[in-house]
Amino acid sequence: MITKSNKSEFETYLTDAANFKGNCNKLIIPENEDELLSIVKDAYQNNITLTISGARTGLNGGCVPNNGILISTEKLNKIISFNETEKTIIVQPGFMLSDLQNFVEEKNLFYPPDPTENNCTIGGTVANNSSGARSFKYGSTRNFIKSLKIILSNGEKIFLKRNQIISDQNSLIIKTQTNKLLDIKLPRYKQPNVKNTAGYFNKSGMDAIDLFIGSEGTLGIIYEIELQLIELPKNILSMIIFFENEQDIFSFVSEMKSLSLNSESIIDFREIEFIDDNALNLIKTDYPNIPTNSKGAIWIEQEYNKKDEDDLIFEIQELIEKHNGNEENIWFAFDNNEREKLIAFRHQIPLSVNEIISRRNLVKVGTDTAVPDNKLVDFYNFACQIIKKNEIEYVVYGHIGDSHLHFNMLPKNNAELLAAKKIYKLICEKSVELGGTISAEHGIGKLKAELLPIMYTLNEIKQMVEIKKIFDPKLILNRGNIFTEESLVNE
Secondary structure, eight states: OEEEOOGGGSGGGGBOTTOOBOOOSEEEEOOSHHHHHHHHHHHHHTTOOEEEESSOOOSSSTTSOSSSEEEEOTTOOOEEEEETTTTEEEEOTTOBHHHHHHHHHHTTEEOOOBOSOOSSBHHHHHHHTOOBTTHHHHOOGGGGEEEEEEEOTTSOEEEEETTTSBOBTTEEEEEOTTOOEEEEEOOOOOOOSSOOOSSSOOOTTOBHHHHHTTSTTSSOEEEEEEEEOEEOOSOEEEEEEEESOHHHHHHHHHHHHHHHTOTTSSOOEEEEEEEEHHHHHHTTTTOTTSOTTOOEEEEEEEEOOGGGHHHHHHHHHHHHHHTTBOGGGOEEEOSHHHHHHHHHHHHHHHHHHHHHHHHHTOOOEEOBOBOOGGGHHHHHHHHHHHHHHTTOOEEEEEEGGGTEEEEEEOOSSHHHHHHHHHHHHHHHHHHHHTTOBSBSSSOOTTTSGGGHHHHSOHHHHHHHHHHHHHHOTTOOBTTTSSSOHHHHHOO
């Protein structure tokens, strides 16, 4: 176990990728389960708050402490077991996603969840129910979690295996390893029919394991994770298509999504990503071959059988022509080396955004909203217009296949930062008004906790807090995540 009490020794642990900053009394880095358990028991006995930190790639302040003790999972980074026949792997929470991808792909297996930042930990992706580009075909992290081992704030342990504990009406009963029964009354709210990581997962007949996935470390500390793998796709077509008109982009995407959902179509994209003209201009110095006059680009990927390659390319090219895409400057990739170049191109955008924010020493103001498909164009136009009206620099990119775009405002000073935060709230309100969410994949964390009432009534938030108190009666786990202090105190 490594303990650091001198703040100068762990300053880098007190911020995340959004440049959100915090503070704490000490950093502890456990190296095994027993050490983690002893930290938790001591904190519970002494009423000390605990914040769990992985690779600090989050964008909502969830891994950043307000006070108390910060626990880093970086040494809990091992593979516990691997079953090639069953296509499953059990890892500790600090195991890196990039290492997982490399390990399983060497075995011709595949782990589909793909957050833009793959230098994150598996524990972090479970805590936030991360998704990313490939969620259009495969869904979020939730779909690939088979079991979890969890330490509660009082040191009790629970083991949850998918399909073993299903809610009965509005109740879940979970047994700890000491046979203590926890009776959870589920909230009575309905979640929006879009990608969503705002608040606790809830639906009729839900699996107990899903309550913890996406709970942002507020219910317990996950110390073992069993993942389901699938066979590694043999052939992947990746391409970036540029457009000179935004309306053409949206019509192209609409038809592509429709075809992908048609079982009789050869089109079956696993991801459809959007990049606006501001984002293209942001990285044009690094990529001078971006076509002039581009108003945006779409990055698509599809797994396919080799025998279908010519037919697939022909049909995509016909659709590009139909929707006025730039046929002369399509960027193709058929092998991994070329695909990595396109991936690097897409990843350069958030990297450049984060570099700008860090250089300006301001917090990034970036939305994580998702709306129903038929509301996307109206929502996009609303958000762009209100940002332009306030003359704030911005870029837009994201998972347009899921109608999930990130509007990233880049304020130059504190006055613009305040304006951006007001705009952010208006965009979130509009998303909910249209049947969407304020957070589709990043979670709520500390940055968005005060916005939770946009989506849920105070009574519904109270129901969530009641669930937290069952698992964390002293409210010491990741305090500040999801719920404001006022929500916890006044509950």
